[in-house]
Amino acid sequence: MAKRKIISGNHAVAEAAIKAGCRFFAGYPITPSSEIAEKLSEVLPKYGGRFIQMEDELASMGAVIGASLTGAKVLTATSGPGFSLKQENLGFAIMAEIPVVVVNVQRGGPSTGLPTFTSQQDLMQARWGRHGDQEIIVLMPDSVQETYDLTIRAFNLAEKYRTPVILLSDEVISHMSEPVDIPDEVEIVDRAKPDVPPEEYYPFDSSKGLVPPLAPYGTGYRYHITGLNHDKTGFPSNDPEIVHNQMLRKLNKIRKNTDDIVEVEEFKLKGAKYAIFALGSVGRTAKQTVINLRKEGVPIGVFRPKTLWPFPEKEIIELGKKVEKIFVIELNYGQIIGEVERWVSKYTEVEWYGRATGRLIPPREIGAFIKEKIE
Amino acid sequence: MKTEIVKKYLRLDKMPTVWCPGCGHGIIMGSLLRALELRGRSKNDIALVSGIGCSSRTPGYVDVHTLHTTHGRAIAFATGIKMMKPDMSVIVVMGDGDCAAIGGNHFIHAARRNMDITAVVYNNGIYGMTGGQVSPTTPYDAFATTAPYGQMEPPFDIVELALGAGATYVARSSVHNVPKLDELIVKGIKNNGFSVIDVITPCPIAYGRRNKLTADPMKNMQWVKEVTVPRKKAEEMSEEELRGKWITGVFRDVEHVGLVNLYIELEEKLKRAKENKGEEA
């Protein structure tokens, strides 16, 4: 029997993290994400887990990577300015292939911006905030329930693909409260352990597939990890062929598994002539807009990726082939529109509407925009 | 015997090191390996963490759990390891730039929270790997590629910094006094809290050549001897005489429960409270 509870999005992250097996959190206070740290500081020691408030965002990102190497499932949470600071060691985790979950509760930016108000201005930072080529998994929830479910999924994907996963929430989703059904049992994925003795173990061994096992510290497997480009043993290498092959494996473990990673919600799209492309909290607004417009006879639905990155290329192309227009609505000044156009402009027209004033755009305003564009 | 110890802990297939002729880093690494042997832990129970720089290449050569992280952040990574593996000996090696410039915040906070980590600072007063830029411990008036008219800023005293921030074991030695260095590192690892061993070491190529020492290893080693003064001797010297010198010795060695152990105590307390509650119900 699932247990029904009313909790905020931030508390849903904390509860789901515990459920997913998270036993270490390091963070730094920042609005609007601090409730995640507050809750876990109370709860973690009761589950044999450990919490530490570090001296800054850079350190908290480093600490979770160190803890993950011991085999623990780890979490850190932040918002805009802190997310900028986390990029350095997030890049390290991508390079060294360390499972970590990072929550970024989006607020208005750039810089200190609007600390207590929502935005969707970190869509591209989540994708490209670090230097260098990389793939990254980014999930975006549209409700407290989905925050709970996607937090668990974030841990599972991090473990399965030995990679950082970002849960990209926003101030509205993180602070609002809704009833949530807390399931008794959830699917839990643990990282692969070595199937060879220590002397035959290599932490970046491509012959073990796209995701080589990561041995926890203290289990007899001694190896080297570096942020430098490295060979299968983990030691630095600048041999072009080795660099190329390791880079390709790291990219392909995500690229070749997009079918497994990508999740999309389609709302009233069957037979629709138009579609709204929306993410996270805007997905809720988009659905209300669709309900309103359908009452007026407009055949429209919503396409909402729960997985923002890797981008649902295949799914959006399919949509582009079916509808006459896609309306991209976002709480910024034009970010994901570029990605949508990249995949569908060959097949359909794309219109954009958005702003980042800290508030959600109401359904009637979006409805008016759409009607103007289809008349 | 000493060679055998070094060989036991080295990844011999990774030799030679990246370090230049006359560099003191290999001497510090030798001391560290002997200290590990004296401490007597299994190689599987040791983590060696570093940031970026010449010194930070040390972990690559040592056959324990080794983690070569980002510039200045080694202590942060080490903190995560220690929190989840309290039984492991966690050692951080870092340069003076790593420790006192880009990683300064992590350094003072690890000291404040008495994190059970041993920090060995390879202090050569220069950014060697990037080609000889001025560092936070470059001596006053010394020359560097970014101090072509001489360093105008006073240097950071890493020992004073560690003491002020609350480290429970603080010592300084140099590569000129190796037996002492071995001893200090062992003590540091044994300390149940944050330990700092500041090691004065020469960089003939990036520092020596620009500061009238040439690249000659012997001249640079002589310089290390000249700029380091044991505590006892320093007590009899005037302020004028001590200008530009690094005082060596043990500056603090106290017992104080570190953060990890406090956390374990908390967990046990919560567990007992839960059990008691269960009995009542």
Place this chain on the structure above:
Amino acid sequence: MRHEIQLVGKGGQGVRLASSILSRACGIYDGKNLVETHLYGAAARGGLSESELVISGEEIYYVKVQNPDFLVALSQDAYDEYGAAVKDDGMIIADEFYVKNYNAEDKRLAMFPLTRTALDVVGALIAVNVVTLGVLSALDPELSPESVRSAIKDLVAGKYLDKNLEAFDKGLELGESK
């Protein structure tokens, strides 16, 4: 049907607790869908405190209140800033003590001695939130007074509970008298 309630006051009037109680009453005891959101600010005390509840038997999409069915205004600012958006057939429950300037012609407006009742019954200003919940429960057919009472029992600490339940009952009486 989508039903919207907005509670607005100053920091320290217990607006947040009142909205948590309503959420629990509707979401747990009545088993309805609901979304509770707040306006956040940097000031921890004294500033505007705003809570929004959207309640529905169906799925709730848009999460913010647009045109409230009920507005509770515990301060002059609350009435001035939020009164206009209330539905034509909606209701504004305003506190006599803090809301002095209002349009007496406004059919939506109902004035109550919320603060005074809190002081009379409990002897503490903070109880104004529970008095208000009583009034609201009596007047809003979407709310079940019994569910709200159960939620108060869950969320109010033991030693304050009796006084709070008394304040709630007093609020119910006030509401029913309208």
